[in-house]
Amino acid sequence: MIRSHLATRLALAVAVSLLFLPSPASAGLLQAFTGNTQPGNILDPMSGVVDFAVYNTAGGVAGDSFGTGVSGIDASLWAGAVGSKYLYLFETVNNGNPATYVDISQNTVRVTSALVTGEGSVAGKGFNPSPVGPLAPLGNGTAPGSPAVFGQNVAIVGFAGVVPTTVTLGGTSVQASYLGMGLLPGQSSILWGYTSNYAPFWVTTSIQDGGLSGVGVVPGVLSTPEPGTLGAALMGLALAGFGLRRRMK
Numbered sequence: 001m002i003r004s005h006l007a008t009r010l011a012l013a014v015a016v017s018l019l020f021l022p023s024p025a026s027a028g029l030l031q032a033f034t035g036n037t038q039p040g041n042i043l044d045p046m047s048g049v050v051d052f053a054v055y056n057t058a059g060g061v062a063g064d065s066f067g068t069g070v071s072g073i074d075a076s077l078w079a080g081a082v083g084s085k086y087l088y089l090f091e092t093v094n095n096g097n098p099a100t101y102v103d104i105s106q107n108t109v110r111v112t113s114a115l116v117t118g119e120g121s122v123a124g125k126g127f128n129p130s131p132v133g134p135l136a137p138l139g140n141g142t143a144p145g146s147p148a149v150f151g152q153n154v155a156i157v158g159f160a161g162v163v164p165t166t167v168t169l170g171g172t173s174v175q176a177s178y179l180g181m182g183l184l185p186g187q188s189s190i191l192w193g194y195t196s197n198y199a200p201f202w203v204t205t206s207i208q209d210g211g212l213s214g215v216g217v218v219p220g221v222l223s224t225p226e227p228g229t230l231g232a233a234l235m236g237l238a239l240a241g242f243g244l245r246r247r248m249k
Contacts, residue, residue, distance in 0.1 A: 027067055028055050028059030028066060028067020029068075030054045030219075033054040034052070034054070034154055035051075035052065036049050036051045036052065036093075037050050037052075037216035037217050037218055038050075038216060039205060039206060039207045039215050048092065048093055048094045048104050048107075048183075048207050048209060048214070049093040050090055050091070050092060050093070050107060050205050050216060051090065051127050052088070052218045052219060053089050053154050054088050054089070054219050055067055055087040057085055057086075065081075066087040068087070068156050069155060069156065070125065070156045073122070076124075077118075077120070078118045078119060078120030078121075078195075079120075080117040080195060081118045081120075081195040084117040084118070084195035084196060084197055085196070085197045085198075086198065086199065087193065088109075088194050088195070088220065088221070089191045089192070089193040090107065090193050090205075090218065091161070091190070092164075092188065092189040093187075093188045093189075094183045094186065094188070094209075095186075096185040096209070098184075098185040098186055102185065102210040103181060103183055103185075103210065104178060104182055104183040104207055104208065104209050105177065105179070105182045106176065106177045106178065106207075106208045107175070107178075107205065107206070107207050108173045108174070108175040108206045109173060109174050109175075109193075109203065110172060110173050110203040110205070110220055110222075111173055111196075111203065111220050111222075112172070112221055112222055112223045113170060113174075114223075115196050115197070115198045115221045115222075116169055116194045116195070117195045117196055119169045120167050120193075120194075121163060121176070121191065121192040121193075122190060122191040122192070123163070124158055124159060124160070124190065125156050125157070126156070126157060126189075126190055127154055127155070127156060127157075127191070128154075128159070159188075161188045161189050161190040162188065162189045162190065164176040164189055164190075165177045165178060165179040167192045167193075169194065174193070176192045194221075196221045198221045200219035200220060200221065201219070201220060202217050202218070202219060203219070203220030203221075203222060204217060205218040205220075
């Protein structure tokens, strides 16, 4: 009788844990976390655009660990990138009116710094196409980025964009700064971002535009347990519950 109960409990624990295991990842580009957002606030609702894409190692090859499609891109990444599971890339775009001459001084993405394996920019690389000029905005950045706007067939290409002065990891964010003249209307940055061993969640991004701050939503890394970890924890709880019940009997 005890063996029968044990087999039932084990089967239930395994079934529950499988529900929380990650689904098979797509090769390279994670389509669900590819798109853009247009941060904004009441005073300045269309200050710029943040393009984003997340890659994993499922489609990786020698020299292109994350399956970006760019041969030899590993050599352009930052220290700590190669050997990580996920690559988070961003591109800051100033699509404001040139007549207003409002620059973007920084672009910040929320992230739990302890989960980051490295940060930096990718020299001479950008997304194609970069949405400078007319595009279908997402409102005030209240929803996740729209792949329909940015395009599912995102490609990384050679690009003479603005190089961030610094890409800095803080306690709760990673920040690309554009000092001096800043990122001017009609300009896009080169790709910048970070690497991590943790899968993406939706987090906030902000753009500093002429002293104003606009907020949007992009993929990032939080300290939330991954689904596989949660499943293992549930299995452990189920087995512990069985052991306690058996001892009580």
